[in-house]
Amino acid sequence: xxxxxxxxxxxxxxxxxxxxxxxxxxxxxxxxxxxxxxxxxxxxxxxxxxxxxxxxxxxxxxxxxxxxxxxxxxxxxxxxxxxxxxxxxxxxxxxxxxxxxxxxxxxxxxxxxxxxxxxxxxxxxxxxxxxxxxxxxxxxxxxx
Amino acid sequence: xxxxxxxxxxxxxxxxxxxxxxxxxxxxxxxxxxxxxxxxxxxxxxxxxxxxxxxxxxxxxxxxxxxxxxxxxxxxxxxxxxxxxxxxxxxxxxxxxxxxxxxxxxxxxxxxxxxxxxxxxxxxxxxxxxxxxxxxxxxxxxxx
Amino acid sequence: xxxxxxxxxxxxxxxxxxxxxxxxxxxxxxxxxxxxxxxxxxxxxxxxxxxxxxxxxxxxxxxxxxxxxxxxxxxxxxxxxxxxxxxxxxxxxxxxxxxxxxxxxxxxxxxxxxxxxxxxxxxxxxxxxxxxxxxxxxxxxxxx
Amino acid sequence: xxxxxxxxxxxxxxxxxxxxxxxxxxxxxxxxxxxxxxxxxxxxxxxxxxxxxxxxxxxxxxxxxxxxxxxxxxxxxxxxxxxxxxxxxxxxxxxxxxxxxxxxxxxxxxxxxxxxxxxxxxxxxxxxxxxxxxxxxxxxxxxx
Numbered sequence: 061x062x063x064x065x066x067x068x069x070x071x072x073x074x075x076x077x078x079x080x081x082x083x084x085x086x087x088x089x090x091x092x093x094x095x096x097x098x099x100x101x102x103x104x105x106x107x108x109x110x111x112x113x114x115x116x117x118x119x120x121x122x123x124x125x126x127x128x129x130x131x132x133x134x135x136x137x138x139x140x141x142x143x144x145x146x147x148x149x150x151x152x153x154x155x156x157x158x159x160x161x162x163x164x165x166x167x168x169x170x171x172x173x174x175x176x177x178x179x180x181x182x183x184x185x186x187x188x189x190x191x192x193x194x195x196x197x198x199x200x201x202x203x204x
Numbered sequence: 205x206x207x208x209x210x211x212x213x214x215x216x217x218x219x220x221x222x223x224x225x226x227x228x229x230x231x232x233x234x235x236x237x238x239x240x241x242x243x244x245x246x247x248x249x250x251x252x253x254x255x256x257x258x259x260x261x262x263x264x265x266x267x268x269x270x271x272x273x274x275x276x277x278x279x280x281x282x283x284x285x286x287x288x289x290x291x292x293x294x295x296x297x298x299x300x301x302x303x304x305x306x307x308x309x310x311x312x313x314x315x316x317x318x319x320x321x322x323x324x325x326x327x328x329x330x331x332x333x334x335x336x337x338x339x340x341x342x343x344x345x346x347x348x
Numbered sequence: 349x350x351x352x353x354x355x356x357x358x359x360x361x362x363x364x365x366x367x368x369x370x371x372x373x374x375x376x377x378x379x380x381x382x383x384x385x386x387x388x389x390x391x392x393x394x395x396x397x398x399x400x401x402x403x404x405x406x407x408x409x410x411x412x413x414x415x416x417x418x419x420x421x422x423x424x425x426x427x428x429x430x431x432x433x434x435x436x437x438x439x440x441x442x443x444x445x446x447x448x449x450x451x452x453x454x455x456x457x458x459x460x461x462x463x464x465x466x467x468x469x470x471x472x473x474x475x476x477x478x479x480x481x482x483x484x485x486x487x488x489x490x491x492x
Numbered sequence: 493x494x495x496x497x498x499x500x501x502x503x504x505x506x507x508x509x510x511x512x513x514x515x516x517x518x519x520x521x522x523x524x525x526x527x528x529x530x531x532x533x534x535x536x537x538x539x540x541x542x543x544x545x546x547x548x549x550x551x552x553x554x555x556x557x558x559x560x561x562x563x564x565x566x567x568x569x570x571x572x573x574x575x576x577x578x579x580x581x582x583x584x585x586x587x588x589x590x591x592x593x594x595x596x597x598x599x600x601x602x603x604x605x606x607x608x609x610x611x612x613x614x615x616x617x618x619x620x621x622x623x624x625x626x627x628x629x630x631x632x633x634x635x636x
Contacts, residue, residue: 082255111226118270118289123263145262146606147579147628149293149437151464151482153457168480169441173605174578174630176439178466178480192456192466194439194482196579196628198606290462291435291484293581295608295626297601312624313585317461318434318486320583322610322624336600336610338583338626340435340484342462370543399514406577407555414550433550437581 061096065138068094071131078141089127097136097167097177101128102184105160115155116190122150125179125193128165132177133197136170140199143175148195153188160184173199205240209282212238215275222285233271241280241311241321245272246328249304259299260334266294269323269337272309276321277341280314284343287319292339297332304328317343349384353426356382359419366429377415385424385455385465389416390472393448403443404478410438413467413481416453420465421485424458428487431463436483441476448472461487493528497570500526503563510573521559529568529599529609533560534616537592547587548622554582557611557625560597564609565629568602572631575607580627585620592616605631 066074068091075083083089092100103109103124111117126145133143162184167177174196181191210218212235219227227233237244247253247268255261270289277287306328311321318340325335354362356379363371371377380388391397391412399405414433421431450472455465462484469479498506500523507515515521524532535541535556543549558577565575594616599609606628613623 079255111223117267118292119263119267122266122292123261126262144299145296146608147293147295148262148266149291149482149581151291151456151484152289153464155288168439168477176441176480176578189456192464192482194437194480196439290464293437293626295600295628297608312583312621320434320585320624333600336608336626338581338624340583367543399511405555406558406580407551410554410580411549411551432587433584435581435583436550436554437579439579440577443576 064094064096064135066094066134071134074134074139074141089124091131092162094131094135097132097170098165099128099131099135100162100164101131103161105158110158113155114158116158116161118150118152121156121161121181121191122148122193124161124163125150125165125181125191126195128163128179129177129195129197132165132167133175133199136167136175137199140201142200143197144200146196146198148193151192153192154190156183156190161190175199208238208240208279210238210278215278218278218283233268235275236306238275238279241276241314242309243272243275243279244306244308245275247305249302254302257299258302260302260305262294262296265300265305265325265335266292266337268305268307269294269309269325269335270339272307272323273321273339273341276309276311277319280311280319281343284345286344287341288344290340290342292337295336297336298334300327300334305334319343352382352384352423354382354422359422362422362427362429377412379419380450382419382423385420385458386453387416387419387423388450388452389419391449393446398446401443402446404446404449406438406440409444409449409469409479410436410481412449412451413438413453413469413479414483416451416467417465417483417485420453420455421463424455424463425487428489430488431485432488434484434486436481439480441480442478444471444478449478463487496526496528496567498526498566503566506566506571521556523563524594526563526567529564529602530597531560531563531567532594532596533563535593537590542590545587546590548590548593550582550584553588553593553613553623554580554625556593556595557582557597557613557623558627560595560611561609561627561629564597564599565607565631568599568607569631572633574632575629576632578628578630580625583624585624586622588615588622593622607631
């Protein structure tokens with residue numbers, strides 16, 4: 061199995077340096093596992109992410125999935141802080157209860173200009189996913 | 205032209221009553237215009253919505269588009285607080301500068317069980333859109 | 349493991365009876381494997397499916413993915429010939445060479461009114477997918 | 493208003509030359525109107541495009557929308573025969589009756605590497621759309 065371009069620790073350090081506003085001690089996001097083109101990230105439960113009815117909001121799930129994809133891109137091609145999401149499709153499957161959310165991202169394609177991946181979002185300790193996402197990242201400094 | 209099922213004021217009152225956590229005086233969202241199945245909503249600029257680089261974050265645009273769709277569903281079929289998004293596709297087109305965001309939602313189909321619409325998100329005063337969204341809402345109490 | 353609602357043979361018989369124009373001896377589509385909410389189908393290679401450049405066309409891949417989803421819906425909830433696709437997102441990952449295409453469909457949600465699934469399309473004998481699809485089916489006679 | 497990079501006739505000539513297998517006299521597709529980044533194309537009705545129940549098949553609508561996007565890309569940036577669809581989302585809105593289908597494509601973004609557009613598919617003579625598509629094209633020889 062091919063090793064990741066950057067480890068979980070290296071990606072966390074890079075994000076803290078490049079994006080201190082978004083990724084910092086206590087922001088609620090952690091990187092749990094990093095393999096090549098396949099990562100797991102966590103959103104620690106916080107009441108701010110609730111929407112009426114007591115379930116975690118859709119934008120919270122989208123943000124987590126987008127973060128997971130971003131980490132997955134780094135795991136495959138190294139530091140690319142200028143990579144941007146160009147397209148994202150989310151299917152909401154079940155209403156998430158009040159618990160930590162996990163997101164498993166897997167890249168389906170790592171091209172010179174585009175990376176495409178899918179993300180499964182689920183509650184820690186539950187098997188059935190609460191949301192499924194596919195997304196495309198554009199890699200600005202790609203060779204293609 | 206068919207009149208909307210509820211006016212902008214009626215929808216705002218309903219949202220304040222049903223979802224006081226999400227829609228309240230000072231939440232940053234306002235309903236600008238409501239026609240039948242076609243509405244405009246606004247996200248007033250706030251620094252909290254910025255992401256690294258100084259542009260408005262993707263989840264902020266998704267949240268605004270989702271809100272616009274929700275208001276559009278109400279404009280067509282009246283109060284349906286249990287309507288939920290089942291699917292959302294967003295294309296990010298340009299990086300939004302620091303200004304108010306507007307979202308124009310238009311329903312493409314108003315069925316018994318599903319409503320499908322598209323949303324164009326743009327900066328107030330600019331013509332070129334920053335994001336385009338299509339979304340499907342499920343209407344739980346629909347007759348179908 | 350939960351058994352499928354219908355076997356591969358039962359689904360093939362049903363399709364031949366209900367949709368003789370689309371599913372018949374020699375149509376190029378076969379059902380390879382049916383588990384509960386997870387199936388594999390095959391599109392036998394035919395020159396008619398080529399597009400300029402000698403690769404299999406996008407609509408051919410979409411049609412195959414849609415067929416896989418349809419069979420997967422049957423595997424989970426039994427005969428529902430009136431189920432219809434409401435939404436489909438396809439990501440084209442690699443240009444497929446001239447060979448049989450396989451599609452693995454897995455349902456992510458089986459609701460009363462909606463079924464959501466994902467499909468991976470790949471060439472027989474190759475590991476890397478050529479396309480990835482998510483799709484939603486509406487189940488007209490659902491109880492919801 | 494900015495003129496198109498190529499006229500309808502120039503695009504048709506180019507397609508006949510580059511893709512004689514797909515675009516030829518009698519193939520059923522015609523280019524009706526070409527403005528800059530906005531075009532209309534037609535699929536003449538043919539029984540081969542029907543699916544069980546007598547409605548036009550989903551892949552037929554997807555193929556038409558994809559063709560419309562391709563022509564729209566040419567209208568904006570000139571001859572780019574190597575442009576390829578990377579992503580396509582289709583919402584099926586109504587079952588199309590047996591008539592000519594029209595597709596209006598409009599580009600939302602014309603970038604150096606990516607073009608994003610939306611397509612509305614409807615029956616000739618009817619106002620309500622039968623399908624709505626958003627799609628992204630990758631432009632291989634782009635400067636970015």
